[in-house]
Amino acid sequence: MxxxxxxxxxxxxxxxxxxxxxxxxxxxxxxxxxxxxxxxSGYHQSLDHVLNNAVFEADSEDMVIVKDIELYSLCEHHLLPFIGKCHVGYLPQGKVIGLSKIARIVEMYARRLQIQERLTKQIADAIQTAVNPRGVAVVVEAKHLCMMMRGVEKQNSVMTTSSMLGLFRKQSSTRAEFLDLIGRK
Structure with missing residues (x-):
């Protein structure tokens, strides 16, 4: 069958x-x-399912960063992979997310037909929804096989996208601290 x-x-x-x-x-x-x-498989997951109640009360207000989360996705235009890494930061406001859940959020959205710009925004919005922090920052860096294997065939090109919410958008010093800590000055 x-x-x-x-x-x-x-x-x-x-x-x-x-x-x-x-x-x-x-x-x-x-x-x-x-x-x-x-x-x-990301189409069959939801934010609630991925979080699995791993949102915890916390007094911390300091920046939380998980960087170099590897990701693999399929370009929705050619169904070819793009491969890279994601850096996520947020400023807690009474709640934090279980560490592995940040990577699982990245994975949930990456395992869909995507464009990198949307993927970056979806990750940021999910973190915002999950814990309502004072700010969220997401940077995705990826190599797109649709650009490497066909078309212009540029082997060393890397696309970088970012989504900055809350204080990361409003305060250049907060944004600069995040970018410095992930090694993207």
Missing amino acids: HSVMETLFSQLIQEIGEDVSREGLVDTPKRAASAFRFLN
């Missing part, structure tokens, strides 16, 4: 001129469908 997605991958392979019954390709539609489901 083949899923609709397996059938579509089989048709795609045939459309490029390959023999889907060839030994190396016999199970490819099944594997590709499974991989595609995994790479887009």
Whole structure:
């Protein structure tokens, strides 16, 4: 029994001129469908599910930063990967997020068809929703295979996007401290 997605991958392979019954390709539609489901599993998650009650009362008002969170996503324009890292900072206001949950938020939004600009904003908005901090800062740096493997074929280009909310947007000194701490002066 083949899923609709397996059938579509089989048709795609045939459309490029390959023999889907060839030994190396016999199970490819099944594997590709499974991989595609995994790479887009963020559609089946919610912020509440990802947080899993890991929001805690805290007196801390100092900046919290989790940097170098690796991410893998698919460009919604070409369905090719973009690969990079995300840096998240926030200024608590009575609540903090469990450390691993920040990485899980990044992963939830990265595992969807994306553009990097939207991904960056979604992560910032999710942190804002989760703990209502005084500010949120998110920087994403990624290499896009749609630009490396095709089109202009620029191998060393890195796209950087940022979303600054609250005090990170309003106070240049707060923003500068965050950028300094993540190594992006």
